[in-house]
Amino acid sequence: MTFLYLPFWFFKARILRKKHPLQTVIFISDHCNLRCKHCHVISDRPPITKSYETIREELQYSYDLGTRFVDFEGGEPMLWQENGRNINDLIRLAKKIGFFSTTVTTNAQLPFDHCEADSIWVSLDGLEHFHDEIRGEGTFARLEKNINNLTRKHVSVNMVVNSSNYTNVPELIEYVKQSPKIKSVSLNFHTPYEGTESLLLDWKLRKEVINQIITYKKRGYPIMNSVSGMKKMIDNSFKDYCWVTNFILPDGTRLPECTGKTAGMCDHCGLCMAGEMHSVMNFKLDTIWAGLKLRAQLRIR
Numbered sequence: 001m002t003f004l005y006l007p008f009w010f011f012k013a014r015i016l017r018k019k020h021p022l023q024t025v026i027f028i029s030d031h032c033n034l035r036c037k038h039c040h041v042i043s044d045r046p047p048i049t050k051s052y053e054t055i056r057e058e059l060q061y062s063y064d065l066g067t068r069f070v071d072f073e074g075g076e077p078m079l080w081q082e083n084g085r086n087i088n089d090l091i092r093l094a095k096k097i098g099f100f101s102t103t104v105t106t107n108a109q110l111p112f113d114h115c116e117a118d119s120i121w122v123s124l125d126g127l128e129h130f131h132d133e134i135r136g137e138g139t140f141a142r143l144e145k146n147i148n149n150l151t152r153k154h155v156s157v158n159m160v161v162n163s164s165n166y167t168n169v170p171e172l173i174e175y176v177k178q179s180p181k182i183k184s185v186s187l188n189f190h191t192p193y194e195g196t197e198s199l200l201l202d203w204k205l206r207k208e209v210i211n212q213i214i215t216y217k218k219r220g221y222p223i224m225n226s227v228s229g230m231k232k233m234i235d236n237s238f239k240d241y242c243w244v245t246n247f248i249l250p251d252g253t254r255l256p257e258c259t260g261k262t263a264g265m266c267d268h269c270g271l272c273m274a275g276e277m278h279s280v281m282n283f284k285l286d287t288i289w290a291g292l293k294l295r296a297q298l299r300i301r
C-alpha cells in the first residue's frame, strides 16, 4: 500500500503541483520531565496535555488531508496518559485510522521498550557531559541505561548540533556505530528560536561539521541524512518544500507547515528534513533511497 501511495503522492506534488502534506507532527502535550536549554516547545504557561478524543480528531483531520505518516511529539510523549491509556493507545489509534507508520521522539529518561511505534527516535545531543550540559545532569546516564535495557534494536538517535556540542559529533557517530542497540543517527542543527540564540552554530563551523558528517556517511557509517540533503544545509539557500509536513501544536493550532516558518526561522533553520525534502523533490536518488529505507523500516521484535 505504502509503495503505491508514495509514487501517487509524488506525482501529484511534483507534477501536478498540489501541496498536500504527506506527514503530520502532532504535539500531544507540552508537559516534559526535562528543561533542555535549546528547546523551542517549552513555554511559561502551565503545560497542556491533549485528550485521547482531541488527538483522535487531529489524526483524522490530518489523514483526511492526505497524510499517512505521523510523528507524536511533545513535551515528553512517554508521559502521556489518560484513564489507563498510554502512548501505545495513540499509536494503535493512528494505525486504525489508516496511517502507514508512526514515530515517537523521546528523551529516554523513562523506560520505552514497550513503545509500539514503527520508529522511535531518542534525542541524544552528545556523549556524557555534552548531553548533560544541554539536558541536565544525569540525563545521559539515564538515557544510556534505558537504551541498554532494550530487548531489541529498534531505535535511532537524533542529535541537534549547536555551539556547545559540535566538537562531539565524530565521537557520537562512532558511538552509534558501535552500539548494539542503536540503528542509526540523524543529525540536525540548532534552530535559534527566541531565547536560544546563543546555541546557534556559526555558519563556517556548520559547513565544517556538515563536511565531516558527509565523510563519515561516505565511509558507511549509519547516518540517516543523505549526502544531497546535507549539502543543502550548508547555506540554506534552496527552495523549501516544508508544506510536506503539517503541524498541530500543543494548544491545538493547526499549521500547514513547520513551526519555524511561522516564527520566521527559515534563514537559520537547522532541521535537515528541509534539505532532505528539497532533494527528494529534485529527484536526488540517494535521498529518495534514504527516505524509502526509513519508511520501509519494520520493527524487529
Ligand SMILES: C[S@@+](CC[C@H](N)C(=O)[O-])C[C@H]1O[C@@H](n2cnc3c(N)ncnc32)[C@H](O)[C@@H]1O
Residues within 6 Å of the ligand: 032, 038, 039, 040, 041, 073, 074, 075, 076, 077, 105, 106, 107, 122, 123, 158, 160, 188, 189, 190, 191, 192, 193, 196, 270
Ligand atoms: C521538542 S523535543 C520533544 C520530544 C522529547 N521530549 C525529546 O526531548 O526528544 C523533539 C526534538 O526537537 C529537538 N529540538 C528542540 N529544540 C530545538 C531547536 N531549537 N532546534 C532544533 N531542534 C530542537 C529536540 O532535540 C528533540 O530531538
